[in-house]
Amino acid sequence: MSIIIKFLSVGVNETRMLGIYGIGGVGKTNLAKEIYNSFIDQFENCCFLANVREISKHDYGLIRLQQTLLCEILGDSSLNVANIDEGIGLIKEMLWAKRVLLVFDDLDKSVKLETLLGGCDWFGLGSIIIITTRDEHLLNIYNVHLRYKVKELDHDEALRLFCWNAFKNEKPNHDFVELTKDVLHYAGGLPLALTVLGSDLYGRDIHYWRSALKKYKTIPHNDIHEKLRISYDGLEESQRSIFLDIACFFTGEEEEYVTKVLDGCGFFPNCDIKVLVDKSLITIEHGKLIMHDLLKDMGREIVRRESPNEPEKRSRLWFHEDVRRVLEETKGTNKIQGILIELPEQDSIDLSPGAFSEMKSLRIFINRNACFSRGPNYLSNELRVLDWCGYPNHSFPQNFNGKKLVILRMNESLIKELGDGLKNFRILKTMKFSKCEFLTKIPDVSGLQTLERLEIKYCNNLVELHESIGFLDKLVELEIENCESLTSFSRSLKLRSLKELILRYCERLQKFPEIDQREMKCLTWVQLEHMTAIKELPSSIWDLTGLRQLKISKCYEVRHLPIGSQLLTACYSALGYLDISGSNVVILPEWIKGFVRLSVLGLHNCVQLKEILELPPNIEDVGASGCISLESFVEVSNMFEFNTSSCRKLRSIDLNGCHKMVVNPLRFERTRKNVLYFREIRFQIGTTITSWRFQIIMYVIG
The missing domain is CATH 1.10.8 (Helicase, Ruva Protein; domain 3)
Incomplete structure (x- = not known):
C-alpha cells in the first residue's frame, strides 16, 4: 500500500491520475480495488469500470460503458445513451463539476479512452482516476505521469x-x-x-x-494460458513473430545480438521490442532480454498448437523429442522456421544427410549440445543464424550461399575449408570460430563489409589470417585468442569502426601490425597478452587519439616502449589505463608523465625493470609487485625522504616483492602525518618485513 502514500502526497485540490501496469495475472486489478476501497469513503461519486477492454469489443460496448459511468455516478439507472457522441457530451456536461473516484480496469489500445475520459478537465478538482493496463505506452499517450509497475510476489x-x-x-x-x-x-x-x-x-x-x-x-494450464495470451493477441503480425522467436530461442540473450538477427529476418526489432517491453511481455535487464517463464511457456504453447501431433508442421522446434524425431526420421518441412537443440544431457543424433533438404524456410538453427554422426548435404539459404556446436562436416554444403546469414558460430566443429564461400556472406554481422582443430586458414574476407565482430579462439592449427581482415570498415570487435600456430596476420590495420582489439596467447605471431591512426579513431581498448614472440610495438599505437585502455602483459620480449609521432596531442590526452606487466622494460621513461589522464599503471612482474623516473600527474594506483630488479622509484623516495609528492591523487602503490627498494622507515611517521591523501603502500624489503609491511598498511588506513 506504499503506492497509496505516494498517491496521497499529491495535492488534494488537483485531479490525480494513477497508472497501474504489469504482466497479465500479476494483480493489477486487485491493487486497483484495494486503492479504490481505501478512498471510497472520501467520495460521493465513485465508479469502478471493470473489464473495459473485453466489454468494449462487443456491439455497443463503449456506449454501455458510458452509460454505466453516468448511471453509477449520478445514481440514475433510467438514464440512456443513444450513441457514442451523445455519451461524450453527457459525461462532459453532467460530471465536469463533480469530484469523482474512477477506475478504468484493463485498458489497451483498442479502447477509445477519449470516449470515457477526454481529459482531467471533464471532472471536478480533487478527482482520482485510476487506469490499469498491460501496456505502459498507453500511459504515455494519456499523459499519466504517476505510475506503478506491479511486480511478481516474493x-x-x-x-x-x-x-x-x-x-x-x-x-x-x-x-x-x-x-x-x-x-x-x-x-x-x-x-x-x-x-x-x-x-x-x-x-x-x-x-x-x-x-x-x-x-x-x-502443456500450460489453459486458464493461465488464455489469460496471458490476451497481450499476445493484441500484437501486430511482426510483433507476434518477434515474441515467438524470443520465447523459443532467445530468452536471456543480449538485446544487441537478437536485434541483429531479427533485423536480418526483415522484422522491425528496434521499435517492436520496445512494444513488447511496454506490454510487459519482456523486460530488458543488464542488456539481456528476459521473459517470465510462464510467458515463455505461453509462446511455446501457441507454436505447439499450430500442429499438436505433427511437430514437423510447426514453425519452431525446441523440445528435444520433437527435434530428434524430425531430424532422425527426415520429416522436415517448409513450415519450420527455427530449430533449437538443447538436450537434457549431451547425446548423439543420428542425422540423415538429407534431413534439412525440405526445410526451405529455416531461418534459425542453434545446436547447444547434440553430437552428430553425419553432416547435412543441404542447408537453407534463408538461414540468418547458423550456430552449430560440433558441426560435423569439413565444409558447408555446396548449395549453401549464406547470402542472408547474420550470425555464424562454429564451436568445436570439424570445419576445415571456408573456401570462397565467405564472399557471399554479404550481411554477416558476427563470425566466431572456437576449438575448430581442423581450421588452418581464414581466407579472403573482403566481402564481409557488414561484419562487426570477429572472434577466433583455441583454433590450435590456425596458421594464417588473410590480410583483408585489416580492412573491414564495420568491424567493431576483433579478438584472436589461444591460436598457438598463428604466424600470419594483417601487416596493417585500417579498421575505421574498431573499438576493441584483443590478441592473447598467440605465441608464434612475431609482429604486431602497424596502425593507421587516421582511420582508427574509434579504437579505445587494446589488449596484448602472452604474445611472447613480439619484440616491439609500432610507434603508431601511441598516435591513437581515442585509446583509453592499453594492456601489454606477459609480452616478455618487449624491452622498450616506442614513442609516437604525435605523442603530445594523441594518446597522451586520452589514455586512462596502462598495463605492461610481465614485459622486460628496463626503465620506465620520463615521458610517461605526459599521460595526463592515466589513473592506473600496471608494472607487475617486470623483472628487468630497474628504475621508475616519473609518474603521470593524476595517477591513482601503481602496481609494481614482483619487480625484483627495481632499485629506484623517485616518487616513493621523495615521499619518505622529503615528505613531498607530485601526485596528489595517488592512493595505492604495490611494491610487494621488490627486494632491492630501499627507503628510510624511520621517517615514515612524519610522512604519514603530512601526506594525508595517500592511502596504502605494500612493501616487502629483504627478509625483514612482514611485521613492518603490515604496520605501514595499518597506519596509513587508520
Missing part, C-alpha cells in the same frame, strides 16, 4: 498465496514440501498462476501432483 508471499489455495493453510503439508517448491519455481511469483494451480491441486494425492506438474511443463 518467495514468502507466493508461498502463502499458493498454500492457502492448495492446503487452506499458510504452510504445505509435510509430504508436499518439495513439490510445493517445484510449483513455486514454475509459477515464478505470478498470483494468477499460484491461485489457479493451488485450486487445481487442492485435495489431490501426491501422484496427481507429480503428474500434473509434469503436464504443466509441457
